[in-house]
Amino acid sequence: MRYFLFASLVLLVQACYYDNEQDLYPAGGGNGGCDTLNLSYQTHILPIMSSKCQSCHGSVSPSGNLSLMTHAQIKEAELKVRDRINRPSGDPLLMPTSGKLPSCQIRQLELWYNQGAPNN
Ligand code: HEC
Structure with missing residues (x-):
């Protein structure tokens, strides 16, 4: 259970990071800009x-x-x-x-x- 929570947290953090990159480099319309x-x-x-x-x-x-x-x-x-x-x-x-x-x-x-x- 503890491991599952940790894994969820990691996934969550990565999801946020991905969103940020899209915000920072929107010019290319995807592909991280x-x-x-x-x-x-x-x-x-x-x-x-x-x-x-x-x-x-x-x-x-x-x-x-x-x-x-x-x-x-x-x-x-x-x-x-x-x-x-x-x-x-x-x-x-x-x-x-x-x-x-x-x-x-x-x-x-x-x-x-x-x-x-x-x-x-
Ligand atoms: C500040 C100077 C500097 C810059 C800027 C630089 N290099 Fe170099 N490069 C060197 C030096 C000094 C060597 C020789 C030492 C070594 O092999 O690492 C070298 C070696 C190399 C070699 C190996 C050559 C061989 O025949 O084995 C390659 C390939 C290379 N550089 C590619 C690049 C590329 C691509 C870039 C740009 C993205 C770049 N270098 C930017 C200084 C630089």
Whole structure:
């Protein structure tokens, strides 16, 4: 019985949390406000790269000897990028080094790669 009450409480708390997220990010009309329809390299992927990665992974002596400036470079680095952005917080290999990307940006990158990383 005690366990049942505890389980109910956990469910209740999670339900509230879910409601809050919907309130905070209503723009996408569901999906937690994360735009994952018609993903585009220009509109979704490049802005993530330029604001979160290219300061270190630029054209001239990039960090880790990995430039993420062009579509071809980002596409070719798929396995490495997927590995690094999905590492847990606190993992020294997590990218970007400042901390995990917002879950929406991780989802957009993953879906775009799943679609074959189109140059659109
Ligand atoms: C503040 C600087 C900085 C930022 C910002 C940054 N990185 Fe890095 N990155 C590094 C450094 C330094 C290394 C080399 C050390 C290591 O491998 O962890 C590296 C290594 C990597 C590697 C491994 C390269 C290889 O060939 O093994 C990948 C992949 C990577 N970064 C992806 C990203 C992505 C994607 C972003 C943006 C979401 C990002 N990084 C943002 C500094 C940065």
